[in-house]
Amino acid sequence: MDPPHVTEFASRRYFDKLRQLNDPRGEHHDASQHQEGYAPAQSSTLIQTVGHKRAPASEHEHHKTDKRRGNFSLRTILPTRTSAEHDSRRLSSESTPKKSSPFDSLFLSLPNELKIQIITTLPLSDILNLRLTSRVWHVMITANESPITRYHLEHHVPAYATRLYPPPDPSSLKLHYLCGIWHRLHVASKLSFLISERVTKEIFLRTSEAQRREFAPQHERMRRRLVPLIFTIFHFFETCRSLHLEYIKEHGHSLARTPYTLNPIELRVMNMYDDKTLLRVHQVFPLVVSSFCRRLRPPSYHGRFERSIRGYLRDKPEDVVYVAAMYLGGLRQVERFWEIKGYNARRVAVDNWYHSITTEPVEHAAKPRRGFLGLSRRMSNLNIGESGRSTTDPSSHSRERRGSENSSRGNEPWTNSWKEYVFSTSLSQGMPMGPLPKDDLRILFPDLPDLHSIWLPTAEMLILERGIVDRPQDIKRNGNALLDLIREDGAAEEDEWLYGKASPESVRPPLEAIEEDPIE
Numbered sequence: 001m002d003p004p005h006v007t008e009f010a011s012r013r014y015f016d017k018l019r020q021l022n023d024p025r026g027e028h029h030d031a032s033q034h035q036e037g038y039a040p041a042q043s044s045t046l047i048q049t050v051g052h053k054r055a056p057a058s059e060h061e062h063h064k065t066d067k068r069r070g071n072f073s074l075r076t077i078l079p080t081r082t083s084a085e086h087d088s089r090r091l092s093s094e095s096t097p098k099k100s101s102p103f104d105s106l107f108l109s110l111p112n113e114l115k116i117q118i119i120t121t122l123p124l125s126d127i128l129n130l131r132l133t134s135r136v137w138h139v140m141i142t143a144n145e146s147p148i149t150r151y152h153l154e155h156h157v158p159a160y161a162t163r164l165y166p167p168p169d170p171s172s173l174k175l176h177y178l179c180g181i182w183h184r185l186h187v188a189s190k191l192s193f194l195i196s197e198r199v200t201k202e203i204f205l206r207t208s209e210a211q212r213r214e215f216a217p218q219h220e221r222m223r224r225r226l227v228p229l230i231f232t233i234f235h236f237f238e239t240c241r242s243l244h245l246e247y248i249k250e251h252g253h254s255l256a257r258t259p260y261t262l263n264p265i266e267l268r269v270m271n272m273y274d275d276k277t278l279l280r281v282h283q284v285f286p287l288v289v290s291s292f293c294r295r296l297r298p299p300s301y302h303g304r305f306e307r308s309i310r311g312y313l314r315d316k317p318e319d320v321v322y323v324a325a326m327y328l329g330g331l332r333q334v335e336r337f338w339e340i341k342g343y344n345a346r347r348v349a350v351d352n353w354y355h356s357i358t359t360e361p362v363e364h365a366a367k368p369r370r371g372f373l374g375l376s377r378r379m380s381n382l383n384i385g386e387s388g389r390s391t392t393d394p395s396s397h398s399r400e401r402r403g404s405e406n407s408s409r410g411n412e413p414w415t416n417s418w419k420e421y422v423f424s425t426s427l428s429q430g431m432p433m434g435p436l437p438k439d440d441l442r443i444l445f446p447d448l449p450d451l452h453s454i455w456l457p458t459a460e461m462l463i464l465e466r467g468i469v470d471r472p473q474d475i476k477r478n479g480n481a482l483l484d485l486i487r488e489d490g491a492a493e494e495d496e497w498l499y500g501k502a503s504p505e506s507v508r509p510p511l512e513a514i515e516e517d518p519i520e
Helices: 012-022 026-036 059-069 081-095 103-108 112-120 124-130 135-143 145-155 159-164 175-202 209-214 216-251 264-270 275-295 304-310 319-339 343-358 394-411 413-423 438-447 456-466 479-486 491-499
Strands: none
Touching: 103 112, 112 124, 112 135, 112 145, 124 135, 124 175, 135 145, 145 175, 159 175, 159 216, 175 216, 175 275, 175 319, 209 216, 216 264, 216 275, 216 319, 216 438, 216 479, 264 456, 275 319, 275 456, 275 479, 319 343, 319 438, 343 438
16 A cells, blocks of 8 residues: 555545555455445544544554654644634624724814813813823813813812912903912922921921821821911912012002001901911911921031031021022922922022022123134125125025025914914913012012011911900910811811812812922
């Protein structure tokens, strides 16, 4: 018998020889098939009747057939019924492919009302980032600033913020107003956390990890109660600075030349606060000022010799520096100084900032260009004729013309309108209590109040005049004010007073919500 590879693949003779290898009675079946004609055997490995089971071969025969044909098997080549069905299903699914569209085109195909309703539910930082993706998004958000601002005012802005900064008419609500509110909330939340950390470590002496973990509920209550109070202090310094400038420009002289018992500017600002707000802020105002002053002092109370050994080479700044930072720079500038790590680096930053607001910028004259060995360079006579007109060659004129044409592409009407549309939005007005111009600094700096005369005398007299307390001794100070910040009772009444009666949970953000300032 010839080996299987001699015959043609899948021919009749090939299948006969294959059956002879699988069946020990192959010779008998071969003879009978030659006599009666070809008919598929019931024991064929290729064609089997339904329900017929192949007789199991002995172990010796199975080993013998594997040795003869190696790893070859037609079962691995010919498709089974299940694989054929799977291929038919796969071909039918591939014949009708699904059309997929990008998300931005799907979103932009929605109606405008649905798009704005989806965008308004996003955080403010995400909405501001969407303005930077493309012109389509910028136009969409800028054209719908009013509904976005109204939604955030109703769902995310606390009641004490809208009391101090009343919103304008609903038709004139812009993102600048909303971003200004969140900027002040960010600064107040950040400073409340930093002050709580300092009080926990230096006053309550919770230094180890176990002690801080045990003190965590009191720390959180203190931080939450400080946020609206520091927000009110931000409003106080911001309003005082603007009213002080108006007073000097209107009267033509500084406030120091005006005799008064109570500071008229501070009195005008404090009349905006209700009795409860005025008393609570008055109790924590010394804590805020002392914490900032402590941050700018050397970390050690020892003498100058020991401070020099430890590397604290700079002494504490003067009182006018603290006043300038809070009164001119605002609490945002206080936060910037506070977050600088390292006493020497912090003091250098404070000195540089104070030097920038107290000194006039020096304009250096441009030095003339000189040639080699002190010889001046001669002007080229190629482009200047006798009459001072240009006498350049045509090639240079053509280059000059091409350059003017390229430069004029940015001056087309549609580009100018787009630039005006982008830079004339409400957010181009800047952040609240931003840096003052040099002219205003020159007017306001000589009239700064004393550090110990800010807030405290005017607020205490006003508290007694209103009858909020009967005696000055009833005002909580120092330790009593700190214990009032960490007490457990009264949280529900304070939340209703600060955040409103029907305020959602989003207006009481956790610490993670203050890590990102949307306006910067």
